[in-house]
Amino acid sequence: MTANYPALIVIIPLAVAVITPVLGRISIVLAQLSAAAALLVAFISSLGALQHALAEGSWHYYFGGWAPPWGIEYVIDPLSGGLATLVSFIGLLVLIYAVPHLATKPARENTYFYTLYLLCVAGLLGMVVTGDVFNLYVFLEISSLAAYALIAFGGSRATVAGYRYLLIGTAAACLYLLGIGYLYALTGSLNMADLAELLPAVDAPTALVIATVLIVIGLGIKMALFPLHGWLPDAYSSAPAPVTGFIAAVMAKVSAYAIYRICFFVLKDTGTAIIALNMVGWMAAAGIIFGSIMAIAQNDLWRMLAYSSVAQMCYIALGVALGNTYGIYGALLHILNHAVTKGCLFLIAGSIAWKTGIRDITQFAKMCRKMPWTMAVFVVAALSMIGLPPTAGFFSKMYLVMGSVEAGAWGYVAVLVASSLLTAIYFFRVIEYAYLHQPAQGEAVKLEQENSVMARRWELPASMLMPIILLGIGVLTLGVLSEKIIADVIQFALPWGMP
């Protein structure tokens, strides 16, 4: 079984997704357990494959024994292995978190949810582990189609947001498909490693530039790179909490990974990637400021977090665009840190809405008393978003600033500094409402009564609170261990560190 880890990462969630409608007919608990088991297998396989890749170098797995460029190849290197571990881990946590959310929904909806959720996770895992640009497109569509439907679970507004995302996302996927169509026409190959060898010899600069632009824009839309982020705030803020928690944590990041993979591993020797990345850099810098300012303007916590995601995704893009060692360290570390932090924050926002029905920050008075543990984790995660030590967010931001200083990109340094301060404004605003503001008179009395009733009870069901606390601990641990993560995994994920 260990010999087939790369295949298991994708196949198990996919297969279980297919049989979940049947299992759901028998029993919802069975569907839940099988989904959790599938993601656990995916997580263990990812971890095993990652360890293998770290110990013995990249693992090239030929599907069905067909060697590339004819067959499909899965590549587990430290980069894809690490990201697959992250995706499956967050997927598993959010699945556990989702159970109380779905308890009130009819069984049929439950079944659909688990099916689509597994498809979405499987699609993202496939995008990460594949070594084939067309296969990446297929998995992109699998995950996206599942995500459109998952978002629409959130009710009437969510249907519109999901539909809008469907239109924009489909256009994005088409652009990407066109882009790889060009590459295929130029080289006759779809395998990444093969393309990387063939492309430098191709003498068709215009076609190559068009291909690059199409691919970067297509994936840029999926990763919500400013100004292509239009779908994100509505989608994130109207989807059900577990869905938002999952897609905000990892979905856009997988597209960011795809941009990095294609620019640095496929197009690396062609020269067009540099131009595209330069453009991405400035889009990212503008997006960081735009996202932060828009986040300040929001009163709805979910929309605030969504705009914050726009800004934070641009951090990752900025690091990739810098293209030097520190910049890429920062970007890859931020993929991990932001996934954990933002996932945590959206789960918290979802819990607050689930428990109290409040999404508006201005009604957060005394939230620290209603949900003390949740709010404590919120503070830790907020510090990480701002980038204050000793949380995880500080270290990724530090590497980004190091990369910018080394590259002499003072504009980026200014943007990163300004962004920290803007982020501090909107997160401390929430913290102040939750900890310092006094509720209106009648509210206060009601609160006292509620407090006396639930004095000795946990604020949330364990299956919701535990993922939140686990991610909160993760935010601190990732900060303390950031250098270890870089030394053990990320430094082997650099394009020039590849065997």
Added chain:
Amino acid sequence: MTTEFFLANRPLWAVLISLVAAIVILANDRRHNIREAATLLAAVGKFAIILSMMPAVLAGQIIETTPLTLAPGIALHLRADACGLVFALLSSFLWIATSVYNIGYMRALKYGHETGYYACFAVALSSAIGIALSANLLTLFIFYEILTLATYPLVFHARTKEAIDGGHKYLVYTLAAGQLLLVAIIWTMIVAPGAGFTAGGFLAGKAPVAVLQVLFVLFVLGFGVKAAVMPLHDWLPTAMVAPTPVSALLHAVAVVKAGAFGFVRVAGFVFGPALIKDIGMGPLLAWLASITIIVASLRALSEDGLKRRLAYSTVGQLSYVVLGTAIASPLAFLGAIFHIVAHAFMKITLFFCAGAIYATTHKENVSEMKGIGRQMPLTMAAFTIGSIAIVGTPFWVGFVSKWNLGFGALQAGQPVFIAILVLSALLTTGYFFPIVYTAYFGSSEKELSYHEAKPSLLYPLLITAAVSFILGISPNFGLNFYDLAIQAVNSVFAASSGLSGGGL
């Protein structure tokens, strides 16, 4: 092996002990005695650990530990050297006094939310010791930012509108400065990869002069906010809405001195005195500090709120330290380091007195304090001692540092700064002695009877007042502050300073 492990990692334990205490405090929300016992135990334990390192450091040894790697080539590096030990000994010693005072003060005034208060206090002390013992810039920065975060809840502690606004202002100033400091530190890390604090500096020749000048300005802005160098000082008077123990230990010792200590580290251990002279930034900073000293003293004259007056006095006094590092001659440097100690004892006494008066009589304005010397004679005696010392009267602790600063200015051939010192001393007299006069000779409408502050408030302030006197006569008394400062200066100036131990 275990004893060795313990001994070798003492700088780490010194930092961690109050973090552990913070957790214990948070876990004992309803059990007040356990909570406050944890604070006291941590304070005593922290001081004992730091004190135990003193003999070794005086003998020229350096105790260091690198428990963690922060970035490629940069560790979380804690090291007890003479310079850091001065600040660490000072903060941890005063934390004991403040802990006793804290318990008395918070029980008298019943603010509420005290669990968080004690926990934040403990974390703030952890980070202050972390700053003192940091051996490189990144380690220092991490503790510096934690200090900001831990003290923010202490500023808004009263949860009134004024307090929340004060907290806002504090955050805006310190977070913005923190970001500039981060840029400066990262830039230094790129220019001189992997360098830790090196006595005499490590930046010489590493980058063009223009880059070094920009770096220096960034460092000044970064540390200048906490050290309250004008025009970056405005948060400090506003932060006086915090409970008095916070103003006393944090806004007169730990937080603001972290900024001043940052200047000492940057001037002596990053740039080095010679390089500061070469890039021509010394006079600029010295004049900035001089203007701060004079303007802050003038502002203090017109403040009626006692704590606000003390705050402006702090602004001025902190710039003595900055001035010493900017003049950058051996004696000026010695004056700067010793003034961190001297000002701490004097100002904490004055703040303790202000708090004792407030907790006992609920008076916070100077104009209300007529005749209070008859009502609270011991408290006002301590206040008078603090005032005499801070003016710089000979045989009191403030004199030792100012004397060295003045001679340092001569040594550097810049006697003009002596005039600043003298002018400032006059102004200081101008804003402290009227308080003393009002307290003793002002006639109040009501007959005032003897009503001294309660013991938990009174003893700490009597002790710090006594120390302000003893250190003036014997600067080495007990904790060897003067020898440690001399040792630090000798290391920075590579023993060419011609200073030897012993003091006056």
